[in-house]
Amino acid sequence: MKNQNLALALSNAIEQQQFDKAINQIKALRPIDIADLLALIKPVFACQLLERLPNRSKVFSYLETDIQVVLAQTFPRDSLARIVGEMPADERTDLYKSLQQDQRDALLPALAHAKREDIRLLSAYEEGTAGALMTSDYAALGIEMNVAEALDDLRREAPDAETIYHAYVIDDQRKLLGVVSLRALILATPERLISDIMMNSPVFCHVKDDQEDVAKMVARYDLIALPVIDDSGALVGIVTHDDAMDVASAEATDDFHKSGGVSTMVGRLKDVSITLLYRKRVFWLVFLVFGNLLSGFGISHFEEVIAANLVLVFFLPLLVDSGGNAGSQSATLMVRALATGDVVMRDWFSLLGRESVVALLLGASMAVAISIIGYFRGDAILSLVLALSMMSVVMIGCMIGMSLPFVLSKFGFDPATASAPLITSVCDASGVLIYLFIASKFLVV
């Protein structure tokens, strides 16, 4: 609400050409908060205000890409070129990739040669890799420099570099030799050599590494930035801690959605279109309708025992759901542990052993619960059938839940595809068969 009122006041001021008033209203705000406001006002107003903001490129960078594209169409060409020229290299490339071909053609000639070259290089990397995530705005130092020279160099690089708190030491071929922190630089005497105070063998990643692994490295080594090298070992960029944090959050969202049977979806739930939501959800739902037919066929196979003992139907949802629930738990634990790196493929066998003990305990607890209900609703034999079924269903459910993420991963799928709906359907089908099979052995037909 507060934002909406502020946006309205901002619109009014801009409409009346009172730009000083408008700038006063927002000058205490952080760039991302200003960006949130600009997203609420007319594109033409947002452009007029942005042109007059000292930190315009920073604010512009925080806008969602689809809004950036709309504003890019609204800006006069020279304003657009100025703002885009000032943007961080990685954000600039992301915007460029989202523009139509004619917009790209109009923008490129207005940019300095180095920036055009940068866009060409950065946009060549595949989405989801370190290359597509990194920025080329890093601070680099020569190995032969001393501390005073290095500090001078960093002062020159500071306006363009995303961070100068870590500077990367390279040779003539831009090979990564070490990293030196600004902390070490300001503590050292001016005449000391960089090669003496730098940290050798720095942590780095390769330009083609998966962005999820890159984010994990940044988290593991508590880095401000992770250097990225190409096939020749040359430094080509850095991934900053804030971008790594965004990737970790996006990957967690993706896994979370998959666990609920929703396909990979980009964008905020509030903003995505209804047709996108439909498309991301319909596949699994219809697929599982056919999967659940298996349960139906299991049931028709045992139609006679059901007809003779209708009380079995009473316990049917309970039993099959319990297997699915236990299986969902196992799969959830496994999928997240695989995602965070707590568990790797070769742990599968030992985990399966532990899981079977847990499953036995869980199955026994639930068997006690259901056999009591069964006794009061039927007789001792029904009670026995239910207890045996519950034990088996929970055991099988847990084994399926624990194994499916590994199997999927083995065949090159994301383990998170082992969603609760998928596990539930698989466990249901096996649960129906187990339950009715045991019943057919003990009860009259």
Added chain:
Amino acid sequence: MKNQNLALALSNAIEQQQFDKAINQIKALRPIDIADLLALIKPVFACQLLERLPNRSKVFSYLETDIQVVLAQTFPRDSLARIVGEMPADERTDLYKSLQQDQRDALLPALAHAKREDIRLLSAYEEGTAGALMTSDYAALGIEMNVAEALDDLRREAPDAETIYHAYVIDDQRKLLGVVSLRALILATPERLISDIMMNSPVFCHVKDDQEDVAKMVARYDLIALPVIDDSGALVGIVTHDDAMDVASAEATDDFHKSGGVSTMVGRLKDVSITLLYRKRVFWLVFLVFGNLLSGFGISHFEEVIAANLVLVFFLPLLVDSGGNAGSQSATLMVRALATGDVVMRDWFSLLGRESVVALLLGASMAVAISIIGYFRGDAILSLVLALSMMSVVMIGCMIGMSLPFVLSKFGFDPATASAPLITSVCDASGVLIYLFIASKFLVV
């Protein structure tokens, strides 16, 4: 495997008192990698090696707390005091809180007064708050300083501060006035005043804020560290970006587990005990056994229509699962959107409107699928019953899935408690009733 071999070589060297050889084997490794190795060797060996490492307190800080506690019992008292004294204040407090009372009593007198005071202050904050997450090792500057004085000050503070890249400007009462980056300091002329170059109105949080919100602020504003103030507005600590990233990951794991019906669990899946796993899972499973009884009662109410039309049982798992699956999708989308802050409580009504359109489309698609199967297995009337039931079941499932996280949140529960197992059980019970009710209206009894 590689780690295990290295740990073996390390153990051998230490056993033979060849400490230089041992240190050589690990000197190229980063502190966290050394910590992973130390976790694999005998505690007494780990202690002997740690005492000889120059970065011992850093390595020690990266060990899991339970291993730290074991080593704390193994160290000679003066070695322990030295290492604990060198640890970052937040890590030191976490260790202290994990020690037995007699260990605490032995350790405290060996620490310097300021560090004892620090432990006392930091350990007073409740787990899960900014206070428990922050460190008191921050760099502070006086408002009256100039740039040269500030840089001298930072050089003095550098060995102890977790970061000197952001320094916090305070007055005599330690009230937070602004923040100045080391980047700005090295770019400014020596005689400029801090008050001229600092950023006023910095982002901050309160000592009692939830750690999840703190992590979100660090991510939103791309901060290296977030200052923490107490009730009086005085600066008491900072939360660093790497700790914020760890919190974000832990909170995502927690939500993920809850979504699968597993209660909050601390520790790595490989390491947690079987009884802990059992306890964290049994509650929901047994709870849902009783929840699923509702489905059973629904079925017994319609026993006659089932007895007369046994084909209904064939479609029972399919129909009720479809409602649960659609509901799980809705709940998953909603829970994650609430967790990332993409959606807030007041969006509920508009989201429910969108969801009903999506649910209508999904329900229609699935109704087509099931009515074809129904026609071939039964007749046109069965086909109609199934299509109507599917539409209703999916609609109701989606509404429950979308609303339950909000309702839980409203009553003070974590919205992630709306797990797939819970949603499935609730949707199953309503699905059974809807299906059999519709069937009883159209089919002969």
